[in-house]
Amino acid sequence: MSALAAAAQLLVLLLVAPLAQGLIQRAKAALQGRRGPGVLQPYFTLAKLWRRQDVRPEAAGPVFAAAPTAALACVAAGALALPMLWRPAPLGWAGDFVVVVGLLALQRFVLTLAGLDAGTPFGGLGSSREGTLGALVEPALFALALPWMVRAGGTAWPALMAASAAAAPAGVARFLGLAAGLIVALAESGRLPVDNPDTHLELTMIHEAIALEYAGPQLAVLTLGQMGKQLLIVALEADLLLPWRPGGPALQALSALALWAGLSLGLAVAETLSAKLRFFRLPAYLGAAAALSSAAAVLQAWGVR
Amino acid sequence: MMVEQARLPSGPAAREVEAADLGPAAAALQADGWRFLTSAVADERQSQGGFRLDHAFVHPGRPELAVLRARVPADRPEYPSLVPVLPAVHWDEREARDLFGLVPLGHPDPRRLVLPDDWPAGLHPLRRDVPWDARPAPAAGAAWAPRGAQGEGVVRIPVGPVHAGIIESGHFSFSVMGEAVLHVDLRLFQKHRGVEKVVEGRPWAEAADLVERVCAACTASHQAAWSEAVEQIVGWDIPPRAVHLRTVLLECERLWNHLHDVAALPAGAGFAVGAMEGARLKERMLRLQAGAFGHRYLFGTIRPGGVARDLPAEAAAALRRELGALRGGVARLAERLLGHPGFMDRATGCGVLRRDIAQALGAVGPSARASGLAQDLRVLRPSLGYRALAPQVVTEAAGDVAARLRVRCREMEVAFALLDRLLHALPPGPCRTDPPTGAGRASGIGIGCNESPRGGGAHYVELLEGRVARCRIRSASFANWPLLGAAVPGNLIGDFPLINKSFELCYACCDR
Numbered sequence: 001m002s003a004l005a006a007a008a009q010l011l012v013l014l015l016v017a018p019l020a021q022g023l024i025q026r027a028k029a030a031l032q033g034r035r036g037p038g039v040l041q042p043y044f045t046l047a048k049l050w051r052r053q054d055v056r057p058e059a060a061g062p063v064f065a066a067a068p069t070a071a072l073a074c075v076a077a078g079a080l081a082l083p084m085l086w087r088p089a090p091l092g093w094a095g096d097f098v099v100v101v102g103l104l105a106l107q108r109f110v111l112t113l114a115g116l117d118a119g120t121p122f123g124g125l126g127s128s129r130e131g132t133l134g135a136l137v138e139p140a141l142f143a144l145a146l147p148w149m150v151r152a153g154g155t156a157w158p159a160l161m162a163a164s165a166a167a168a169p170a171g172v173a174r175f176l177g178l179a180a181g182l183i184v185a186l187a188e189s190g191r192l193p194v195d196n197p198d199t200h201l202e203l204t205m206i207h208e209a210i211a212l213e214y215a216g217p218q219l220a221v222l223t224l225g226q227m228g229k230q231l232l233i234v235a236l237e238a239d240l241l242l243p244w245r246p247g248g249p250a251l252q253a254l255s256a257l258a259l260w261a262g263l264s265l266g267l268a269v270a271e272t273l274s275a276k277l278r279f280f281r282l283p284a285y286l287g288a289a290a291a292l293s294s295a296a297a298v299l300q301a302w303g304v305r
Numbered sequence: 306m307m308v309e310q311a312r313l314p315s316g317p318a319a320r321e322v323e324a325a326d327l328g329p330a331a332a333a334l335q336a337d338g339w340r341f342l343t344s345a346v347a348d349e350r351q352s353q354g355g356f357r358l359d360h361a362f363v364h365p366g367r368p369e370l371a372v373l374r375a376r377v378p379a380d381r382p383e384y385p386s387l388v389p390v391l392p393a394v395h396w397d398e399r400e401a402r403d404l405f406g407l408v409p410l411g412h413p414d415p416r417r418l419v420l421p422d423d424w425p426a427g428l429h430p431l432r433r434d435v436p437w438d439a440r441p442a443p444a445a446g447a448a449w450a451p452r453g454a455q456g457e458g459v460v461r462i463p464v465g466p467v468h469a470g471i472i473e474s475g476h477f478s479f480s481v482m483g484e485a486v487l488h489v490d491l492r493l494f495q496k497h498r499g500v501e502k503v504v505e506g507r508p509w510a511e512a513a514d515l516v517e518r519v520c521a522a523c524t525a526s527h528q529a530a531w532s533e534a535v536e537q538i539v540g541w542d543i544p545p546r547a548v549h550l551r552t553v554l555l556e557c558e559r560l561w562n563h564l565h566d567v568a569a570l571p572a573g574a575g576f577a578v579g580a581m582e583g584a585r586l587k588e589r590m591l592r593l594q595a596g597a598f599g600h601r602y603l604f605g606t607i608r609p610g611g612v613a614r615d616l617p618a619e620a621a622a623a624l625r626r627e628l629g630a631l632r633g634g635v636a637r638l639a640e641r642l643l644g645h646p647g648f649m650d651r652a653t654g655c656g657v658l659r660r661d662i663a664q665a666l667g668a669v670g671p672s673a674r675a676s677g678l679a680q681d682l683r684v685l686r687p688s689l690g691y692r693a694l695a696p697q698v699v700t701e702a703a704g705d706v707a708a709r710l711r712v713r714c715r716e717m718e719v720a721f722a723l724l725d726r727l728l729h730a731l732p733p734g735p736c737r738t739d740p741p742t743g744a745g746r747a748s749g750i751g752i753g754c755n756e757s758p759r760g761g762g763a764h765y766v767e768l769l770e771g772r773v774a775r776c777r778i779r780s781a782s783f784a785n786w787p788l789l790g791a792a793v794p795g796n797l798i799g800d801f802p803l804i805n806k807s808f809e810l811c812y813a814c815c816d817r
Contacts, residue, residue, distance in 0.1 A: 032581040121462040125798070128483075193647060196575040200470030201802040203462075203479075204575075212469070275648035276575035278655075279484055279799050 006080055006090030013079040013235075016257070017227035018042035020234065020264045027268035042227065049220035057213050059119025067114030068218050072225035074107035075232055083157050084235045085253040087245075096155045097145050100236060101138065104188070107229060108134045115210035122202055126209025129279065133194065133206060136286040137187045143293035144181055144240055147173045147300040161243040172304060173296035174241060180296070181237040182270055183289035189230035191267060193274040194282060204276065234263045319359065319372040319750075324384035327375050331360060332390040339364045339371055340685070341393050341667055342754055343763035345777035346401040348433045350379040356407055358384065360394070361752050361763065363686045370686075370752055383408040393667025396787060397779070404431035419494045422448050430502060437502045453480035454487035462798070466495045473812035481798050489793045489801075491786060496816045504773045508745070509535050509766075512773050513608055516764070519778055519817045521602045522565075525558040526757030527764070527778065528607035533688065533753030534766035535609040539744035545732040547611035552690035553727050554598065554606050555755060560720045561590040562758030563671075563713045564635065566809040570710055571642060573803040574651045579642050586634050593631070597624045611737025618731070625728040632721045639714040652707035656804030658792040659704060666791065669784045670760020672808050675712045676704035682756040689755070694723055704792075706807040746771045757781050759810065780814035 022039035029036020056064065081095035081103070089095070108130060115127030145160055151167070152159035167173055187194040195206040202209065207226065214222050238259045245252045277285055322330045335341075339362035347357045355378040362371040377384050386409035388395045398409040399418035406429035420430075423443035428435065453461060460481050466474040474495035480488040500519055504512040516531045517524050529551050536543065543551075568583020591601040598606050599614055606613055616624070642648060658668070663676040673680040681698045683691040699715040701708035747768055754763035760781030767775040785808060793804055 028577070032577050033585065034581060121460065124460070125462065192575050198577070199575060200468070201573065202464060202469050203801050204799045272578055274576070275571065275579075275645060275651055277647065278651055279797055281650070 002090055005086055009084050009086070009090055010076055010079055012085060012253075013076065013228055013231060014224065016260070017224065017231040018046060020231050020260060021227045023261060024264050024268045024271075027265050028272055031268065031272040042223075046220050046224060049215075049223065050217050052216040052219075054216040054218055056215075056218075057118050057120060060213065061117050063113050063117040064213075065218075067110050067117070068214065068221035068225060070110045071107045071114075072221055072228065074103045074110065075225050075228040078103040078107075078232050079228070079235075082232065082236055083161070083239060084232075085256050086249055087158070087161075087252075089157055092157060096157055097160055097240075098142075098155050100232075101142055104141070104229065104232070105134065105138055107225070108138075111207070111210050118210075118213040120213055122205070122209045122212050125203075126206055126212070129206045130210060132279075133187065133282065136282055137184060140180065140184050140286045140289040140293070141188065143290045143297075144177065144184060144237065146293050146297035147177055148240065150297050150301045157239070161239055164240060164243045167300065169244075171299075173299045176292045176296040176299075177241050180289040180292035181241050182266065183286065183292075185233050185237060185263070185267060186270060186274075187286060187289075188233045189267065190226065192271045193277040193285070196276050231260065234260050234267075238263060318369075319374040321374045321376075324358070324375040324377055327358070327360070327373060328385060328387055328390045330373050331362075331387055334362050334371055334373070335391070337364075340680075341391055342370065342761065343752065343765055343777065343779040344394055344397045344401075345765040345775065346405045346407055346431075347767060347775040348405060348431065349376075351433065355379045356382060356405060358401075358407070359750075359765065360387070360391075361765070363682070363754070365685050368686065372752075377407060382406055383410050385410050386412040388412055391667075392665045393784065396783065403429070405429050406432065416449055417447055419497055430499065437499065437505070449492060451478035451490045451492075452488070453478060453490055454482075455480075458482050459487065466492075475812050477801075479798060479801070484797045484799065486794050486796055486798050486801065489790055491790065493786060493812055493815045495812075498816055500817045501776050501778065504776050507773055508771055509539075509609065509768055509773060510745075512776070514605075516776065516778070517604055520780065520782075520811050520813045521604070522562055522811050523558060523757040523759060523762070523780065523814070525554040525603040525606060526755055526762055527780070528603075529555060529689070529755050530753035530762060530764040530778075531766065531776075532607050532609045533755070534751035534764045535753075535768070537751035537753070538749040538766065538768050539609075539741060539747040541610055541741055541744065542738070543611050544734050544736065544738055546615075546734045546736045547738075548689050549727060549731050550612045550616060550736055551607055552694070553616070553724060554603055554612070555689070555757075556720045556724050556727070557590075557594055557598075558603055559758045560717055560724070561587055561594065563717045563720070564590055566758075566806070567638070567642070567710065567713050567717075569806045569809055570652070570706070570803065571648055573806040574648050576642075576645065576648045579638070579645065579648065582638050582641065586631065586638060589631055589634075593624060593627050596620070608737070610740055611735070613737070615736040616731070621728050621731055625725060628721060628724055628728075635717055635721070639717070642710065643714065649707060651800070651803060652710060652807075653703075653705060655706045655800050656792045656796055656807055657703070657705045658788055660702075662791045663704070663788065666787055667784055668760075668788055669762075670756070670758070670781045671709055671712045671716065672785050672788060673760065674698065674700045675708035677702045680761070682754055682761040685761075686754065690727060694726065696723055706803055709807040744771070760785060762814075778814075778817050780811065780817075782811040782814040786810050786815065 021042045026036050026039045078100045080091040081089055081099045083089040112127045112130045115123035148160045148163040152163040190197050190207040211222055245255050342361045342363045344360045349357050355376050358375045360373045398412055401407045403417055403419040425441050425444035428441055462479040464477045466476045476492040478490040479486055504515050517528045519527050564587040568580050571579030595601040597620055658676045660677045663673050669680055679698045679700055683696050684698055697719050699712050701712050750767045752765050762780040765777040
């Protein structure tokens, strides 16, 4: 049963991630007054890339070649350590919240190396920015769980979710947490105001600068990994901040999917309202997320529900 | 409203000076308040034994131009560079060195500007003995080396000429330290078309079709300047209705270009809602132009002697009504952009062009006005309907991206008001006249100039027996590109697209 659930969870992550991406793109287009591509477009894009020729920079080495697969593996492992659809997580015995955060950090590290290994100025620029961004966003991501950690006294998923579920549904801590979660999700999924996934302006790119030298199947794997990471972050925040799920397995899965769709649409709205921040404003922006979470933690510690 | 009968200023009278005295003479003119407009070199080795080097200046409130003329002998094609007294000509001189082999002694930049690396040394395509379709075999010319900062931690980032988006071809070489830009060097002129060469020898009536294609963004300005230059030479008065309609066309062009440029800015900061809203408004304007003037981008509208197509009274009234409807949308767009805290945070204090640098480098158009210079040919040397209209010159002091945005937003307001007045009172009569007798065999030099959306531009035209002997087009973009090198250093490299878009200069105007 556990192996089956693990396989199902992995499959869902990889199959649903492009749909979430398509949903966000479609919503953004609608909010901008455009028709935009259909929600299934990311699947077509991945299929197109998969059939294309693989071109690599002459200077690129084995790290560049291995990075897309390694990054996708990090995301997949994170999906197994997270109770995405059903509880407990398939690999729940092997990992808690910290492991998921660590896997995401590892994924970022792998991509940073890949940008450097490409041997082009844009890759180096992207890696440098990704490194800076990682140092800012990872503490903020970790801080998301702080309010529930202080009550649960640990970082295991069941305890964290129980603590979150036990807190007041519309309490101050939850709203602070949701605000922080929005900032973190926008940053981790490479969206405005931190990074612009739709830009063609090489000089402003963060994640896209690393992806710039990839082509064909390698780019497909890299893109799928990025979409998977986006969904993983959404699922992680759904578990942490909105942990209630109704009874049976089917209902649990459906409610999780609906919640992800809702949160993804929230990302689209937030992104539409933003302009990109100047790069050196990011510490203040992501620091705000950490501060909001910390305030929620203090409230929880004091017993404010 | 009254527009006086078009009395075009007569062709410029040139003052001949020794090449060695050009610098002092230009300095004296500047001290008297004259401002550099354009320069042109012509190959007169067959008739005069050398090259003719003209520099034209305008003076606020004076209809005539001042032209300094120097002659450079064919056997020693060199002259002291004007850059020390007139930094604005530093690209003009490099261009003339490439295209004519005329060497400006003491010019600070010995590199090629126009010619590619593999163009053979010593072959100067604008000389008369080089055929227009010459295709020399690639040879070792002078390799272009980017200039920039050096030292530990300084990284060179080459960008372009092929870009990730649909952008014209330009190469930028950045020296960066971390995220900060220390220096940027430009290499444009990647797709030079040789328009100035191809029009040589053609009758003036045919050349307009080529000249207007120099650039789609400010084609009406190009057509108006070309026509004015030709009309000066042949002594051609255009009817009041044509004067009026040309002014309408120039203001329409300003409006759609400003809309385009204002819409491009939020795209540079990832603010897609503003960009899309601007793009929608621009499209509405282009469709209005297609309906009223027969072409979305105003090609084929202005020709020597008047305008190519009349605007019937109903069409003028409809255009006026539609523009009135568009005006509200444009005001809302400006409000939305200027009121967006995130976007304005990016635009404020970013890409500052200092006033003294703008003045020294001869900045023109909204970029100059945003740095506090009241530089506007519509007022400096009013032609067409601008003498009566006396448009307000919008200036800002800060010189940053936000200032350039504000100038454009307010100039759109001014353009709407001007168009409303112009379309309300179109004088009756013909919209073009026949050329005076002998126009087909006229000879002489004419300089037409006007304020294009990006600033003042000029066409220097020489006719010989009714055929084009020389045509030099100096557009606002040519004048303003070097400003980028002054506005970008000190900013974050990620802010470059935003700064670049705030100038929104044209590559094709260099690749003419």
